[in-house]
Amino acid sequence: MTSPTPAADESTPRGGLGExxxxxxxxYRLAQAAVVTTHAFEREVGEPLxxxxxxxxxxxxxxxxxxxxxxxxxxxxxISRPGVKQWLDRLEARQLLRRAPHETDxxxxxxxxxxxxxxxxxxxxxxxxxxxxxxxxxxxxxxxHLLIELLKKVARLDEARPRG
Numbered sequence: 512m513t514s515p516t517p518a519a520d521e522s523t524p525r526g527g528l529g530e531x532x533x534x535x536x537x538x539y540r541l542a543q544a545a546v547v548t549t550h551a552f553e554r555e556v557g558e559p560l561x562x563x564x565x566x567x568x569x570x571x572x573x574x575x576x577x578x579x580x581x582x583x584x585x586x587x588x589x590i591s592r593p594g595v596k597q598w599l600d601r602l603e604a605r606q607l608l609r610r611a612p613h614e615t616d617x618x619x620x621x622x623x624x625x626x627x628x629x630x631x632x633x634x635x636x637x638x639x640x641x642x643x644x645x646x647x648x649x650x651x652x653x654x655x656h657l658l659i660e661l662l663k664k665v666a667r668l669d670e671a672r673p674r675g
Contacts, residue, residue, distance in 0.1 A: 537665070551646055555638040562635055565590070566607075569598055570632045573608060573622045580619050607631060 524543055533539045549564075556562050562570075569584060576583065585595045599622070602608040607628035610620040624632065647655050 541665075547646060551642040552639065555642045556635045560631060560635055560638075562631070565598055566602060567632070567635055567639075569595075569602060570607060570624060570628055571636070574624055574629065574632055577621075577623065580622060582619075584622075602628070 524546075530539075552564055552567075556567060557564075565588065568588065572579060572584060572587060579587075581592060581595050581599060584590070584599075585592045588595070590598070599608065599610065603610060606625050609623055609625055611623070612620060614621075647658075650658065
């Protein structure tokens with residue numbers, strides 16, 4: 512006896528297994544999409560450039576926000592301050608980032624990319640943009656923009672929710 516084949520939109524992207532009710536869950540769909548983007552990241556940046564996703568993100572945020580310090584990164588990435596410190600230590604040890612005392616606040620640090628950090632970041636961004644272009648080639652330009660806008664909106668939903 513063979514089991515019925517699930518509808519294509521109700522089966523796992525790989526392996527064709529039936530998903531049941533989870534096929535409607537946002538978190539499950541995001542996780543399935545993350546599998547694809549994580550593989551692309553590892554192939555294009557992780558393995559060849561030796562960067563982890565959080566390291567790449569920290570380098571990009573520091574590059575775009577020269578005023579931001581470790582506490583800003585902690586909030587933006589939802590990582591504890593000690594966790595951010597560990598990542599900054601790793602990036603500093605690799606000479607991709609440097610910390611300098613803040614001019615007016617003796618407790619704070621200013622973060623800046625080193626020349627090597629800026630070079631590595633530029634290479635990573637270029638490689639990831641090309642990978643994204645290839646991944647999204649099956650979507651129209653309008654669908655690509657809509658996907659990005661909806662993902663940004665979902666990421667901000669928690670901010671709008673009342674706390675209690």
